[in-house]
Structure formats: C-alpha cells, structure tokens
Amino acid sequence: MKRNEGKRPVEIQGLEARRAALRLLDAVLRRGETLDQAAGAATGGLLTSSDSALARAIASEVLRWLPDLDALIDSATRLRLADDAKARTVLRMMLAQWLRLDTPPHAVVATGLALLTGGPRRLAHGVFGALVRGEAALPSIPTLPESVAERWGDRATAIAAGLAAPPPLDLELQDPAGTGAWVERLGGESLALGHVRLPRGTAVTDISGFAEGGWWVQDFAASLPARLLGPGEGRRVLDLCAAPGGKTLQLAAAGWQVTALDVSKRRLERLRENLSRTGLDAEVIVADALTWQPEAPFDAILLDAPCTATGTARRHPDVLHRIGERQIAEMAELQAKLLERASGWLKPGGRLIYATCSLEREEGEERLPVEGVELDPIRGEELPGGLVPSPEGWLRTDPGMLLDKGGLDGFFIARLINKG
Template sequence: MAQPTGIHARRAALRLLDAVFRRGETLDVAFGAATKDVRKFEDKALARAIASEVLRWMVDLDVLIDSATKKPLPADAKARTVLRMMLAQWLRLDTPPHAVIATCLPLLAGGPRRLAHGVFSTLTKRDIALPEAPTLPADVAERWGDRSAAIAQGLAEPPPLDLTLKDPSQTEVWKAKLAADSLMPGHLRLARGENIEKLPGFAEGEWWVQDIAASLPARLLGEGEGRHVLDLCAAPGGKSLQLAAQGWQVTSLDISKRRLDLLRANFKRVGLKASPLRADALTWEPKHRFDAILLDAPCTATGTARRHPDVLHRIGARQIEEMAELQAALLERASGWLKPGGVLVYATCSLEREEGEARLAHSKLDLVPVSQDELPEGIAPGADGTLRTDPGMMAENGGIDGFFIARLAFRG
C-alpha cells in the first residue's frame, strides 16, 4: 500500500522531536540523521518547521490535548508527541485537518491511532486557538522573571533571515538587489524561507548569514587597521569574517576540526583571510599578546530560542552551571593575553544572568561602556555600559536574538 504524500517529512519531524526529548540533542545536531531519507529541500524544511512549532508552543498544545482526554497521556508517550505535531500543523502551519490525519496517523501504526484520531477530531470541532504568545515552561519563566512576558512575545514567530555584508558601504545597493530591509549599515533582513545558496551575492561571497544581535560583538571592536585580534571559539566563522572585513589580522581558534573546516570554507567563499588554529583554549598558550580578543563563549544558547526552540526544553540549572564555569575559566585565561591597552569583548547568546552579568563580577579588566551610536535603533545599552538584548526587543522590525555583551580593557 502506497504511503500518503508528505509522510516522510512527518516521520522526520517525529525523529527530530524524539532526539530532543529523549537524547537532549539540538535540532541542528539531530537534523541530518532525522532527515536522511527525505530528498526534497521543501520536505526537509517542513520537517524542521513542524518540530520547531511543536517545541515553540508545546505547553499550550499540551493544554489542548489534555482538555480532550479523560486521562492525561504520559508526557513521553508517542501518541502525545504525534498529537502535538497534528495540532501544530493545523493551528500554526495552516495544514487542512484531513491532510494532517492522512500524514500523521500512520506514524502510530500498531499503536493508539484511534485515540489520536478521536482527540484531534474533537479539538477540530471546537472553537480553539493558541494564545498570542507561547506559554513558557514553568522553570524557564521563573529563570527569566519579569522579562518572561516580553520574551515570549518575541518567540511567537520564527525569525526573519539576517545577513551581514562584507562591505557595509554597499548596504543600499544590496538592499535594493535583495528587496531587503536594513536596521544598520552592513545589515540586511529578508523574509524567512529563502534558499540561501540561490540568493544573489552568495556565490560571490558578498554576505553571510548572521543574526543582527550576533553581529554586535565584532562591531564593538571597530576598525582593525592591521592590528591583531584573537577570535576565541571562532567557528563556524561569522564573527571572524566580520573582523577580517573590518581590517583586523585574525587568528581564529576553535577546538573542533569539523567546525574549523566550515570556517575555512566560509572564508574561501567570501574571499577574506584569517589564520585558523585548532586548539583547546583552556590549555593553549599564545606566542604573543593581542590588540583585541573576541570571546563569544560557549553557552546554553537560550537567546536563540526564536530559531532554536529546543532550548526551552533541553536547558536547565545543570547546563547553565556547567557553561558558567567554562565561561569563567575562558574569560580568566583570555584576559591575560591582551597587550596593555588591549580590548576584550565578552559575549554569550544566552538569556541567563549566570552566563552574562555574573561573569563580570570577578573580572580584572575595566569596563568600556557601549554607546548608543554603536547600536541599531531600538536597542540601548544598560545603565552600567553593558548590553543585553532579548527576543522581546525590536518586535515591530522582526525581533532580535538574546545576547549579553560587555567590552573590557586591559589598562596595563
């Protein structure tokens, strides 16, 4: 019997969710294996979209499911996961109910298909809707405190596509070529869903994909004028590309061979130069000191929840504590590698204070305040001169990832 069209994408989405829930994997890590038997680009994208919408709205989807069952399904039951997928497609991706049923019920072959069919049919007959913003898991809302409501508003939709230009002076030219918006020189914003490699300028290396928030740390180091900068934990290379384009001589250090290979490929495509170096920053010793260091430290990445909603369900106190310890060690070591007068930008794409503000408490470096004229309109530095962004900001312009950024100097 022939399988219904679209079932491969749904099966891949189920694999993605299983990887997140059972193995704690990120969507990015799980994606290759989960979609290995899906041939079309569009079907791979659909699998990712289904899984992402389930993770984005899971608390609210579970409330709906529980309202239509006499006895709650176990949290890890396959039937609950499939029902989440069915509701996400209907309520978020505008898939007709008959198509949802045809492509999702076969995932429960040999299981409670009748139950899932009954629950979904019951809900489609009701006047139901998801709230304007997703409900955050209780532990996440508690961590983010009074910022939670605004951040949740910023998570309601997947983000647009941000590009960083190699030559910021060409912003208006590329804005016209790509029919894009721009929030500051060197930045472009397009609607999501584009096939990146087919866009004008990709093959020629005129730009690379990078959320505008992720572009701010390198911007805060300014023009290099041939001076030496160390990009720690550099791969896959977006910030190294920025620094090279800003005139720095870049040493790009990372522990991962695979990720450094990506960095090299990105530099080859864009036509810029850097010195990639594979090493563990916790044991490596430089041969000379640097004029500047960019430490975009490994972190829980909760600030990327707009595009990686798996972080809402994978990250807890243990992961935050582990990352904070690593960040403290990296910051301490990197602080000793600056020339007198050198500048270090510390950044994490995390919404957790333990990975941001708390890391500066024991720093031996002096804070160099971020100024308003260095930032896009709608983003302001904190009273202490550091910068914190979150997905609730700039919502009218498509939002922004969550980052903590501090610029520090070694006075010597």
C-alpha cells in the same frame, strides 16, 4: 499505509517527513539532543530536502508551542495522556501542522494517524476531530515552560512574544558603505550600516550576491560584539571560539589582522569556505583555548563563549526544553575559565569583548568582574537605534526587542579593557 487493490502497500505522501519529525521530537524531549544533532539520524539521509525541511518545521513548531499544544490536548481528553505517550506526541504534531503550518485537517489526519495503531489511533482521531470541530486556537504568544519563565523573570512575557515565529534572515555585508545598494538590490531592509534583513524562506545560495561573497548570514544581534571593537587598522585580534566564523569575517572586513581559533576542525571548515567565498583573510587555528597559548599578546580579543544558546530560541526552540540548571552551571564554569585565560592575552590598553547568546544571568552579568581587566562601558551612540546599554555599561538583547522590525536573538555583551 493504504492498500493498492489488495496487492502492495503504497506509502502515504508525506508520511516519511512525519516519521522523521517524530524521531526529532523523541531525540530532543527524551534524550536531550539538539535539533541539529538529531537531524542526521532522524532523516536517515534519505529524505528529500523539502521533506527534511518539513520534518524540522513540524518539530520546531511543536517545541515552540508545546505547553499550549498540551493544554489543547488535555482539554479534549477525559484521562490525561502521559507526557511521553506516543499518542500525545503525534497529537502535538497534528495540531502544530493544522494551527501553525496551515496543513488542511484531512491531510493532517492521513499522515498523523498512520503513525499510530489500535486504541491510540482511535484516541488521536477523536481528540483531533473534537478540537477541529471546536475551532481550537493557540494564544498569540507562546506559553513558556514554567522553569524557563522563572529563570527569565520579569522579561519572560516580552521574550515569549519574540518566540511566536521563526526569525527573518539577516545578512552582514562585507562593505558597509554599500548598504543602500544592497537593500535595493535584495529588496530588504537595514537595521544598521552593513546589515540587510530579508524575509525567511529563500535558499541562501539562491540570493543575489552569494557567489561573489558580498555578504554572509549572521543574526543581527550576533553582529554586535564585533561592531563594538570598531575598525582594525591592521591591528591584531583573536577571535576565540570562532566557529562557524561570522565574527571572523566581520573583523577581517573591518581591517583587523585576525587569528581565528576553535577546537572544532569540522566547524572551522565552514569558516574556511566563507573566507574563500568572500576573499577575506584570517589565520585559522584548530586548538583548545584552555590549553593553547599565543606567542604574543593581542590588541583585542573577541570571546563569543560556548553557552547554552537560550538566546537563539527563535530558531532553535529545543533550548526551551533541554536546558536546565545543570547545563547553565557547566557553561558558566567553562566561561569563567575562558575569561581568565583570555584576559591575560591582551596588550596594555587592549580590549576584550565577552559575549554569549544566552538569556541566563549566570552566563552574562554574573561572569563579571574579571580579574586583570576593567569594564569599558558601551555607549548608547555606539548601538543601532532601539538598543540601549545597561546603566552598568554592558548590553543585553532578547527576542522581545525590536519586534516591529523582526526581532533579534538574545545576547549578553560586555567590553573590557586592560589598563595595564
């Protein structure tokens, strides 16, 4: 803070957003929380929407480029700062604002140094000044944490290229036949029938067609599992672990009679709101899939299982730093239990889509085979251009794919059939 004629402290403009960003990073890196989980406490519910968005953007860019930011800091310090030192975290934020958010250095200094006192403040000022004078730069592709790069193997570098920037905005259309008209109306582009991609940055509620329910927000990769079930023609489908509901909307729009089940009442409220906005219909059930039992088998089941969500690192870069072997093993165990239950709820000839937004083999390939059902191979002609199924017949996407068109999230998708 600075003094106003020696009378009362005057808050530096933008300082509260930086304080919130600092709290977000502490929650992720020290306590292992997600950015979404930490947002409420970090902002205190008192920030303006623009300041909340800025805090989230600063924290996200730090997490996206953390190893590279640390390398710059270490290049300008004689003694290495501890990983959890406040001065290091503030320097990460200062560099992310300058190098990624195009904040002028003088504004970075004014809001960054105010978070520190004494020696750490002088140190941060000196390090940042030296890096600015030396015209420091980040690489074109983020460096992944070592443990993450090891898990992702020979695809790690390509995936990292897809994490360099937040993703565009994908819309899934209620009526795929109107794709061309919606592309023209919204000024976007389409990767497949029923899809429109827009540049990021526009408030969703301000986009034409929101109020009339012509579309909903859904990453393009996340739309693929439901697409692989085809038209419903009045048949019954269970959307298992359905919240927040994009796949339920897809299935209902495709003519399926949908039962949407999820354990979270709060998250299902968003699904109910979108059903109301779009005029689509589904039976919504709050229940735990591990104890719930259907009254009759289904023609199809879509299990988008709870997972580590490492495939969403483009928009949730916290997963790069808080997901490890323990979390992966816990999710894989839960997925195995859900698959076992779901496979017993199919009619003869019924199909089960198993999907996770994870890049970990333990949550994808290693969950197969499943007792009681057989693999129903995905065919290349069923997929949008640029995507190819594996030789085994499943599909894996990752952020390094379709980069010339804006990229996509990482998913594993397998289609299974009960041959009865």
